[in-house]
Amino acid sequence: MGKSVIKVENLSFRYDQRKEKEILSSISFTVNEGEWVAIVGPNGSGKSTLAHLLAGLLQPESGTIRIFGKALTAETIWEIRKNMGIVFQNPDHQFIGTTVQDDVAFGLENMNMSYAEMEKRVEQALQQVGMWEYRHTDPSHLSGGQKRRVTIAGILAINPEIIIFDEAFTMLDPKSRRELFSLLKEMQAKRKLTMISITHDMEEASLADRIIVLKNGRILNTGAPQEVFAQTTELAAPFAERLRRLLIKRGRKLPEQYMTETEMVEWLWKSNLPM
Amino acid sequence: MAMEIQFTNVTADYKIGPLRTAQVLYEINLHIPSSSFTAIVGPTGAGKSSLLKTMNGLLLPKEGSVQVDRFLLDQHTEKNVLKLVRKKVGLVLQFPESQLFAETVEKDICFGPLNFGATPQEAKKLAIEALHHVGLQEDILTKSPFSLSGGQKRRVAIAGILALKPEVLVLDEPGVGLDPEGKEEIFQLLTKLNRELGISILFVSHDMNEVARFAEDVIVMNKGKVTFYGKKRELFTNEELLTNMRLELPDALRFQRQFENKIGKKLGKICLTEEELADVLMEEGYV
Numbered sequence: 001m002g003k004s005v006i007k008v009e010n011l012s013f014r015y016d017q018r019k020e021k022e023i024l025s026s027i028s029f030t031v032n033e034g035e036w037v038a039i040v041g042p043n044g045s046g047k048s049t050l051a052h053l054l055a056g057l058l059q060p061e062s063g064t065i066r067i068f069g070k071a072l073t074a075e076t077i078w079e080i081r082k083n084m085g086i087v088f089q090n091p092d093h094q095f096i097g098t099t100v101q102d103d104v105a106f107g108l109e110n111m112n113m114s115y116a117e118m119e120k121r122v123e124q125a126l127q128q129v130g131m132w133e134y135r136h137t138d139p140s141h142l143s144g145g146q147k148r149r150v151t152i153a154g155i156l157a158i159n160p161e162i163i164i165f166d167e168a169f170t171m172l173d174p175k176s177r178r179e180l181f182s183l184l185k186e187m188q189a190k191r192k193l194t195m196i197s198i199t200h201d202m203e204e205a206s207l208a209d210r211i212i213v214l215k216n217g218r219i220l221n222t223g224a225p226q227e228v229f230a231q232t233t234e235l236a237a238p239f240a241e242r243l244r245r246l247l248i249k250r251g252r253k254l255p256e257q258y259m260t261e262t263e264m265v266e267w268l269w270k271s272n273l274p275m
Numbered sequence: 276m277a278m279e280i281q282f283t284n285v286t287a288d289y290k291i292g293p294l295r296t297a298q299v300l301y302e303i304n305l306h307i308p309s310s311s312f313t314a315i316v317g318p319t320g321a322g323k324s325s326l327l328k329t330m331n332g333l334l335l336p337k338e339g340s341v342q343v344d345r346f347l348l349d350q351h352t353e354k355n356v357l358k359l360v361r362k363k364v365g366l367v368l369q370f371p372e373s374q375l376f377a378e379t380v381e382k383d384i385c386f387g388p389l390n391f392g393a394t395p396q397e398a399k400k401l402a403i404e405a406l407h408h409v410g411l412q413e414d415i416l417t418k419s420p421f422s423l424s425g426g427q428k429r430r431v432a433i434a435g436i437l438a439l440k441p442e443v444l445v446l447d448e449p450g451v452g453l454d455p456e457g458k459e460e461i462f463q464l465l466t467k468l469n470r471e472l473g474i475s476i477l478f479v480s481h482d483m484n485e486v487a488r489f490a491e492d493v494i495v496m497n498k499g500k501v502t503f504y505g506k507k508r509e510l511f512t513n514e515e516l517l518t519n520m521r522l523e524l525p526d527a528l529r530f531q532r533q534f535e536n537k538i539g540k541k542l543g544k545i546c547l548t549e550e551e552l553a554d555v556l557m558e559e560g561y562v
Contacts, residue, residue, distance in 0.1 A: 042454045042456060144369060170451050173481040246549055252557070265533045
């Protein structure tokens with residue numbers, strides 16, 4: 001296991017100090033270098049608040065967030081941000097440039113990069129997300145899914161060590177979503193990219209190395225996807241798991257543990273082979 | 276409620292300053308009957324959102340026309356007609372909650388009716404009625420929209436459109452960004468509006484599970500054209516079209532195909548939900 005790059009300790013948060021209800025209650029977890037962690041949970045579980053805290057947009061009420069060993073504070077945030085990209089849900093709020101390539105270059109310009117290097121990175125990032133042919137287009141003329149890809153290109157170009165995705169893929173059609181997931185998987189392996197995705201999408205969560213389930217501001221469960229899906233029945237599980245639960249409910253005998261889709265097809269096939 | 280929408284040779288693009296974009300809609304011919312429940316699907320950039328906009332006059336055809344009830348939408352349509360059409364055809368954009376603006380839910384929902392000439396009393400009555408339709412209680416009226424959860428905000432935004440008593444509701448990805456429970460609530464709400472009030476629903480979606488569960492008809496768009504318009508089961512039976520249009524399969528059908536490939540035999544029925552698949556697997560003795 002790699003070294004820990006994000007360490008959250010006893011993190012608590014309330015929006016309104018006059019009220020008792022904590023949005024997050026004493027949350028602790030670590031994320032290791034090169035790990036992909038999905039944070040899931042229903043609306044109101046505190047997921048988005050956690051994303052905003054990790055991004056430094058909110059200040060913890062108590063507890064700490066350490067990134068690369070450094071406590072995240074108003075003073076350290078800009079230093080830390082150089083190595084941490086954040087992609088939010090609504091891409092319209094993140095556009096600055098008048099063309100797609102300007103927009104992707106914007107983050108690089110702020111880093112005092114040479115023009116040649118900038119050009120190279122912009123092209124590479126736009127190629128990676130399949131938006132190179134739209135480089136001269138005004139971002140506001142793009143469709144929702146295309147905008148999303150451009151935002152991700154902007155982050156990839158910066159070459160961060162950590163990327164946080166806050167419901168970042170919800171706008172994409174499933175095919176583009178899968179393409180981006182496999183791209184991210186590849187980058188994760190190649191460059192030890194650490195990723196946190198905050199998501200409702202169980203397909204996205206099932207690709208992560210580890211899932212953290214939040215409920216009412218607390219960590220309900222954490223573990224590898226197959227463990228979490230089998231143990232946490234209140235989670236909207238992936239299809240094969242829902243089918244497994246449904247068939248068991250209808251009195252059929254099926255294996256006790258979580259199965260991926262391929263495993264379940266395999267099991268059904270085998271149990272139907274002539275003896 | 277008789278409220279049909281007829282597209283006749285509709286071609287459209289966006290004019291931006293002196294420039295025009297490439298065409299976003301090409302020669303669209305469609306007849307959408309009253310009280311229908313239709314999903315609009317297709318790859319990003321296919322013209323799905325533009326199709327929605329032409330239905331309430333936010334985008335006017337460059338050529339051809341859209342007939343909404345007795346109103347004709349084309350380049351020559353006058354402003355007062357557009358206003359009437361926009362009242363009849365409610366448009367719910369992506370993330371409609373981002374357009375909530377007033378300090379209370381009541382003011383937000385009443386804005387539309389007041390704008391269309393309702394008295395404050397009438398507007399409030401319409402607001403309460405609309406809130407009930409979206410499954411929210413009256414006590415929410417005095418709250419700030421910003422204090423609500425994501426799912427509630429979206430329902431308030433939809434209530435703001437419903438307060439205008441539209442006969443058609445067109446929605447751009449109504450479930451996007453909500454958790455599975457919030458999504459379910461929105462679609463149950465749309466189903467209820469369709470069945471009980473006879474409101475036609477047209478929604479853009481990328482999620483074939485939503486389409487398989489809730490829609491009756493499907494419009495498939497690609498590169499600004501309509502490539503399929505028919506019953507959903509007809510679409511999901513047409514393997515060639517699904518492949519050509521690079522459409523995802525609903526979870527149940529994807530699972531079914533994998534299983535069929537494995538056993539080298541077809542199941543007796545196209546399954547669109549896990550319930551259907553469980554039924555067929557049990558009936559045919561596979562489990």
